[in-house]
Amino acid sequence: MQTAETSTNPTDAAVDLGPATALSCRECGHRVPLGPVFACEECFGPLEIAYDFSDYDAEELRKRIEAGPANIWRYAPLLPVPADVATKPNINPGWTKLVQADNLARELGVTGGLYVKDDSGNPTHSFKDRVVAQAIEAARAFGFTTLSCSSTGNLAGAVGAAAARAGFRSCVFIPHDLEQGKVVMAAVYGGELVGIEGNYDDVNRFCSELIGDPAGEGWGFVNVNLRPYYAEGSKTLAYEICEQLGWRLPDQIVVPIASGSQLTKIDKGLKELIELGLVEDRPYKIFGAQAEGCSPVSTAYKAGHDVVRPQKPNTIAKSLAIGNPADGPYVLDIARRTGGAVEDVTDEQVVDAIKLLARTEGIFAETAGGVTVGVTRKLIENGVLDPSLTTVVLNTGDGLKTLDAVAGTGLTATIRPNLDSFREAGLA
Amino acid sequence: MQTAETSTNPTDAAVDLGPATALSCRECGHRVPLGPVFACEECFGPLEIAYDFSDYDAEELRKRIEAGPANIWRYAPLLPVPADVATKPNINPGWTKLVQADNLARELGVTGGLYVKDDSGNPTHSFKDRVVAQAIEAARAFGFTTLSCSSTGNLAGAVGAAAARAGFRSCVFIPHDLEQGKVVMAAVYGGELVGIEGNYDDVNRFCSELIGDPAGEGWGFVNVNLRPYYAEGSKTLAYEICEQLGWRLPDQIVVPIASGSQLTKIDKGLKELIELGLVEDRPYKIFGAQAEGCSPVSTAYKAGHDVVRPQKPNTIAKSLAIGNPADGPYVLDIARRTGGAVEDVTDEQVVDAIKLLARTEGIFAETAGGVTVGVTRKLIENGVLDPSLTTVVLNTGDGLKTLDAVAGTGLTATIRPNLDSFREAGLA
Known part of the structure; x- marks a missing residue:
């Protein structure tokens, strides 16, 4: 055979x-x-x-996961992979940082705990x-x-x-x-x-x-x-977020939308953890984030449609620029079912959000991270996202790959190499 | 007060x-x-x-470390930081992957186990x-x-x-x-x-x-x-390598030299682990790696000198381009005392080594990583590094930051969007 x-x-x-x-x-x-x-x-x-x-027994499964490697293979019992997967040569991504973003929380007025799931820590720096x-x-x-x-x-x-x-x-x-x-x-x-x-x-x-x-x-x-x-790989984002929160569901989670697959799989992952008894069964809300220049799902959401009309993308958030997202209708379902929403931001707001995240948390995000942080800010301002609840925002990529987006950023001063020049520039 | x-x-x-x-x-x-x-x-x-x-009791300390966070603060008991350091806002680097580089080992003829300590996984992608x-x-x-x-x-x-x-x-x-x-x-x-x-x-x-x-x-x-x-931060590279090898010293370790501080602190870290009883007391060899265009320590090593003569740097490995390395004499001491060596490679060999590491292990290294991998290859070819021993090579930075070094890399073929063109190009 x-x-x-x-x-x-x-x-x-x-x-x-x-x-x-x-x-x-x-x-x-x-x-x-x-x-x-x-x-x-x-x-x-x-x-x-x-x-x-x-x-699976919940307690045994939790222990087995916690004793696993510091990568996605700790969740091998919940993934379409053989039990000995960790011994095979692979890139072994995951177990990226869930950053407690207290500085960003202060800027945005979030009081219930704000976290950035920073997938720029993966081997090639994206999810x-x-x-x-x-x-x-x-x-x-x-x-x-x-x-x-x-x-x-x-x-x-x-x-x-x-x-x-x-x-x-x-x-x-x-x-x-x-x-x-x-x-x-x-x-x-x-x-x-x-x-x-x-x-x-x-x-x-x-x-x-x-x-x-x-x-x-x-x-x-x-x-x-x-x-x-x-596509099942995206479930590991949900698993990691819950485990890193101490086996607790976040109240709100903000996810970027390209094809929509990632958002649907995060929902699937959260539901599995509930069904397996690894987290308490209580409500969570999933919010989808798009760039205005490619916002077919957000547009359908706001219009109350079940069907997503394709768009021709025109945005700096190129990693999200899918004009005809295959999983768009499922995303609409999930946002509505969980009490979330889908929102979009302009390219200017994306750039502002990249800088905001870098300035407050030292995380340099790809444009897709600017989209999720920008949408989070907008949803709070509009009263859609509740700042008193635990909120997780995804950064799915690395700013080094989309340097052009912040190319306008530069020197804050230029001086001659002496103290007089330093003082003249008002830096003392 | x-x-x-x-x-x-x-x-x-x-x-x-x-x-x-x-x-x-x-x-x-x-x-x-x-x-x-x-x-x-x-x-x-x-x-x-x-x-x-x-x-410190060795067994208690080991357990305390293993129960610590997945970053350098797991070693807080061995660092100049307060015990509650992990609760303070910081960038929390470390606990980067020690990649078992079996493909690279085959190419280089290493039979004793070859590992790449890949510090491109840190928050801003360098050590x-x-x-x-x-x-x-x-x-x-x-x-x-x-x-x-x-x-x-x-x-x-x-x-x-x-x-x-x-x-x-x-x-x-x-x-x-x-x-x-x-x-x-x-x-x-x-x-x-x-x-x-x-x-x-x-x-x-x-x-x-x-x-x-x-x-x-x-x-x-x-x-x-x-x-x-x-400077003490570099000790954590030594701690992590040993813990990730199962609390075992590597036989040989290849470290890049800029100021030389990192190499001296890795030696200090290894010695501490031996003194604390966390690893077995047995010999290890430390090898230093430089680019030929900035090789003051390598030059002194080969000439048998104790003093390092400054050089004017001219190499693509800019993160190592310190012509007058403060810790140069200490590096010479350590290389000689441990039975290691200091070697250098040309810029061309640096680029070849970056591509070799990427092609074999999927790790895209900064030029400094090309220096260590290139020097490892050269030391094996020269019979200085023993391929039958466990060897760890450091990659201290990320290729995305030195894209220019491999700018010549490009498309392997260009075709029209049809199967005939695909076949003509010999890709089938």
């Missing part, structure tokens, strides 16, 4: 993905065996991982390491040998780095005219980095073609045919 | 810096009370922290967060209100971020014509960022003037008048 490790035909592989038992359609509930598929054969709905957690690390384990289980994706930024670096560590070939597709800095960040890991003559939509269309072609056999596209596994 | 927290006259403050009892001259042993001084009044030698560790976090606690104890330094890179960002979090004013001095990207990285934290019309030497001379002037009263210069405290 072929083992998963050596199989060249992924669908025949005998897979061990721990507590994951099947793929289940989010729309119609149709189940299929674990494999590299992402859309329901019955209704074309998105497939999600189904688990068997029935054997993408979490999802790619999951995709790696799925790729290993299905016998894939090449890891691939389309990307314009964070994902390319995360795939390149993780593939290098885990011993996969990587082949990443990007628009051919991407800024040189971003190309370097993705190219340094030594995988194939292919420029496509066209825009990001052309890149995606090409990848879809490749998946259906024999040339793409043995290729795992992290956010396409491995998407159900990949 | 004035408390340390509110004192405006640092030297009068009653300080609680945990196990630290005095400052002791490294040259003549003369002791002075803990305070913001850095040179011996008797012989002008460098002052170091003296500790009282006599009450400077460790030393600045220490300086912050000393500044707090001495009642300083402004944190300052001269810098051309990593240190400026580390000081800006830590000061923001800890509630200090910061005023950082840099050459006025620094690259815009580096200015932005330092300016975003909102402190004073003052450009000095002159080169880095002019900046340093001005800072020395300022320290002696009333205008500098209440100012803590992290690497000048707070240097004895600041």
Whole structure:
């Protein structure tokens, strides 16, 4: 019998993905065996991982997690990975800092406790390491040998780095005219980095073609045919936040929206912790954050719609610039069901928020972090977010990757190298 | 009585810096009370922290450390900080990954276990967060209100971020014509960022003037008048490496040399762990790594000299470009005493080593990391470093901060968005 490790035909592989038992359609509930598929054969709905957690005792599980490694694999019992995942070569992201943001809280008038979950501490400095690390384990289980994706930024670096560590070939597709800095960040890991003559939509269309072609056999596209596994990585943000709060749910959590997947998986993670008895069952509110220049979900939320109308993105928050977010309707559901909201801020407010977070907490966030902090401020000012409740704001990336956003920041003074000049400048 | 927290006259403050009892001259042993001084009044030698560790029981101490936070404050009992340091606002660096670098080991022929201590995981992505976090606690104890330094890179960002979090004013001095990207990285934290019309030497001379002037009263210069405290932060690298190896000394460790302080403090940390009974007492070898374009210590080592002759730096490894390293003679001592060595590599070898580390382990290192990996390779090839022994290589910074070094890296292919073009490029 072929083992998963050596199989060249992924669908025949005998897979061990721990507590994951099947793929289940989010729309119609149709189940299929674990494999590299992402859309329901019955209704074309998105497939999600189904688990068997029935054997777990809450107290034992908590102890097992707390004794685990300082990365996402401490939650291996709740993820689609084999029990010995921590022994395999991978990028091992997670267990990033939950920063108690007292200075920011004072500025925003938050009295109930404000925390920043700072995912810039991941290996390639964005939350993408979490999802790619999951995709790696799925790729290993299905016998894939090449890891691939389309990307314009964070994902390319995360795939390149993780593939290098885990011993996969990587082949990443990007628009051919991407800024040189971003190309370097993705190219340094030594995988194939292919420029496509066209825009990001052309890149995606090409990848879809490749998946259906024999040339793409043995290729795992992290956010396409491995998407159900990949997406589960975002649950670890929910797990970590609760564990770092002392196994307590936050009252309010502010999450950026690109495809919307991260927000839905954070909700899934919180619900799982409640069902498993790891946290007390009480209400929490999830708030979604977008940039005004790409705010299809926020626009639908405010209009009271269930359907999200695509937009053409035009914002500096490029890592969130998905004009037609696949999980938009689910995000609307969750925001409404939990008593949260979806809000957006202008690019100017994004920049202000990046500077506010840096100045108060010493955290230099990517534009996506400016979006969540800016939206938090706006929601407090509008009386939507309750400042007397425990609030967690996500920073999902690193300011070093979006330096252009704050390029106007500079020297506060220029002086000659002597004390007179120092005094003249009013610095004494 | 004035408390340390509110004192405006640092030297009068009653300080609680945990196990630290005095400052002791490294040259003549003369002791002075803990305070913001850095040179011996008797012989002008460098002052170091003296500790009282006599009450510690090895087993209790180990348990206390293991139960501590996932940052450098787990080692509070061994650092010049108060016991409740973890409750104070600080940047909380450390507990970065010790990556088991099996792919790199295969490339280099290391069979005894090769590890990369990856300090790019720190809050501002360099090891400077460790030393600045220490300086912050000393500044707090001495009642300083402004944190300052001269810098051309990593240190400026580390000081800006830590000061923001800890509630200090910061005023950082840099050459006025620094690259815009580096200015932005330092300016975003909102402190004073003052450009000095002159080169880095002019900046340093001005800072020395300022320290002696009333205008500098209440100012803590992290690497000048707070240097004895600041420097101790590097000990935590030694502690973490041993704890992460399962409370075991590495056989060989490769450390970059700028001022040489980090290498001497790693040696101090290893010796302390042996004396405290936290690790077995057996030999270890410390190797120093420099770039050829700034290799005063390596040059002295190879010539068999005890004295280090200053050089004018000319290398892409700018974070190591100190032509007159203060701790150079101590580094020579340590390399010779432990059976290690000091070696240097060319800029071309630095770039090759950055790419090698990225390609094998998915770690994108700053040029300083290219220096240590490049030197490791060279020392193995020359038969100086024993590949059958456990070896730890330090990466002290992040590739995102020195993108220029690998600017030549780029697309491996450019294709049109169709399968024919994909096949023509030989990618299938």
